[in-house]
Amino acid sequence: MALKTPKEYVESIKRRRPMEIWYRGEKITDPLNHPALKPSLATIMRIYELSHSEKFRDLLTIKSHLTGEICNFYTVPLTKREDAIQKTRLARSLAEILGCCTFRCTGSEAISGLYPTTYEMDQALGTDYHERFKKWLLHVQKEDLTVTAALTDPKGDRKLKPHEQSDPDRYLRIIEKRNDGIVIRGAKVNQTGILLAHEVVILPTVTLPEEGKAYAVACALPVDTPGLKYVLGRWPVDLRVGHDETEMIDVGKKYADHQAMLIVDDVFVPNERIFMCEEWQFTPKLMEYFTAVHRLTAGACKSGGLSLLLGATKLATDSINVSKMSHVRSKMAEMGMSAETLYSLSLSAGFEGFQHESGAWIPNSLLAHTSKFLATILPFNAIRYARELMSGIGETAPSAKDLKNSEIGALIDKYLAPAKEGMTTEDRLRALRLIENLTRGTNWTAMALHGGGNTEAARLMAFRHMNLGKLAKLAEIACGIEEDESKAEELISERMGKIDYGPSIFKK
Template sequence: MLTGQQYKDSLRDGRRVYFEGKLVDDLESVPALAVPLQRAADAYDAYYDPAPDAVNPVTMAPRSPDELRNRIPVITEMDLLTNTTYQSLMTLSVAAARLEAHAPEFVPRIRQYVDGARRADVRIAECITDAKGNRSLSPSQQEDPDSYVRVVERRPDGVVIRGAKLHISAAAFGHDLMVMPTKSMKPGEEDYSIAAIVPVGAPGVTITNTTYHPRNRDDRDFPVSSRDSIPDSMVIFDDVFVPTERVFLDGQTAQAAVFAHSLGLWERLGGVSFMVQQADELVGLASLIAEANGTSRISHVREKIDEMMIHATLLRAGLEAALSHAQATPEGYYYPDDMYTNVTKYQGAAQFSTMVRHLHDIAGGAVVTAPSMSDFDNPDLAPLLDKYMGTGSGISGKYRTQLFHAIRDTTADSFGGWHHVTNLQSGGGMFAQRLVTRKNYDIERARELALKAAGLAGS
């Protein structure tokens, strides 16, 4: 296993990482990258075990419903890069089982990589969404054939790939990139049916970064995003060579969707687990700011908080149902029930804007107009700000202002906007959740009940 410092040192591999148009030689030299880098390093130190045969327990697959349930608090507390590594290794383990009957030549490679990745304590970023070009056209119909990642050359010792993957969280901080088809493919699209592991530092890999991390601002005004941010990247593959042992699918169109479907099992669990915690956090912020504003007993405020509590409880119930109905792969790895997980994620995404609207309505306009915390450092301003931002009864102006900044940071600024989009899109958009529900819902039982109610049963 690696220590945090060893992890940082391991990233000095000549990788081409850009931030705001500039090539970054040292990730720690850019504050917006240094903070999430340190968070990932801290996670290494938290799990570090010097024993020569030690592996990070987070990367091990749950072998029972109880183990799966116990993994939830770990998922919500771990850094995103460790989480994507866990999801990647679980994805590969499930995919290997699903390829056994149709593409068995890839199974030993996958299992060998999973075992080696655990032992080497590497971090993995998931690369699934392609540039896609014209969304109305299939990969083989695109004006630019590179709109989807594809094989441009096959050699005796490997393949050469070209294309780009978008929306890749933490790509600059990983060791490996898990590249997979973003969708099912059809005959004639063999070159797009490619799944492989690509080192971040491989020649031809270029990574751009964008982030909601606050820059050149007082961290106290961004109490969440200043300490817990992650960049999202475009990963460009410009004729990147991948050796045979790291190629996990090559040309098998019928199996192209195996990796994406396997990833969905684990990614949506992480998404739902976070949504449950986030919903409770919004309730807490609403309760605290209503108390600070002196409005906690007003009926419409109480009703909005009631709705937020009901929403949070329903999401938790959905997560509990997904865990209680956990299913097992043929190898005995447990994952949450598909339908309950997808229904819960759909509800969380569909109602998020309404819950945020309730919070903003309860809090008031100071969510975006409250003075900076640095204003309280000024001895001339501080007494006045404390006087006019305070509400009496032990509610100081500084305390109330801190609440406003927490609400703005998480719901009404860059970080909040990021949440609005990622709650909808991460793990597949809302349409994907509807499809899974349609596939798994017991519609025949519902029809039978309807016929019985109409007096038509048995007719």
């Protein structure tokens, strides 16, 4: 089992079959050398590099519970409380370095969701999904593959279920079952990191009734599978990217992620890569297990992004000598506390999880959804502060090329020179661009709001885990409507250390 070096990763991507990738009306033939993907490539290479770093490898690697060998953390399911805590710390730390998505998180969350679900399916139905899944997982671990997760269907009319849509392909579905596999058709939108990955795990995005069983499909595909088509999306500063080093200053940082639309144009999936095929009754469990891990991460990585934003805000306020003003300190304190709130929710979701009989560790859903919910809110308060404090020039600053121009550069430098000794105008511009990048330049804010589900989805799922009946009972005991006080002890003791606040699917 090997941990790939960045060079080995690049070699492995070069070995992929040619993929059909569209961008601004043209095909990208060489994703490794296309300017629009340059910051994304830097991100993924940095992650492979960090798994070899003496200071970082304890966070980025783990002993596989399947083989006992060291492998990348993103290739294993969570199997114990310590793993969940490691996931939080890893997500936060990487966000502080990269200021964007790692691409590998979602794949690991699909792995964490499928591991217990396939186990339960086999126990209940006598299928062999779990063994298939473990076999595929061993391949991922051995090759240290980057796996992304594709859930979000185009969805069409949100009021209708998948099988009720006017076009049945608005959600990805099975269109043919064969002895050796299935053929699937549909699309998945907003796919993070997929163009530089090795594998994509396809999962349903909603729970399904029996009439919608054709949509109950989970499988893994190499991203270069024939019939997969990609359309790379845009971000506000994408035309600044990659032209030359000076232009890159205007991007704000060298790391970014990308999102692409994935079109699955009648693609064959062999049996050994299918982990759910029409078992609609297991879609609620799959969603619960996946989101418990995915939404734990949502809080953790936004806390890292917030820390980075706070650091950039400190630089920007230093450059105009306001960083010690009392209202500025209060605002920065609030930004810092927002980061710690998200970090704590993520940590506690992992800590308060439970051991599933498959061996998986399932984070506490209520806390994980709460972490995601606040991740859609707290970054936006911090963004408001950062944009206020960096001053208007952060929104309208001239480009680095103008600053470096022999004719106009000296005048820009004269008028925009920072008030802080030792800081150059270029340093100031870089700090402002970093704030711009995080707040409106790339997809960090979109990730906070939508990635892993938006505010309402988190609120709804959190609410499902609040046992109001039980809380009302506790209130009745507290105010004397119910006289038998021992019932309170009974109710509270049931809750200790497990998810019993929740839908009946978690109850044995």
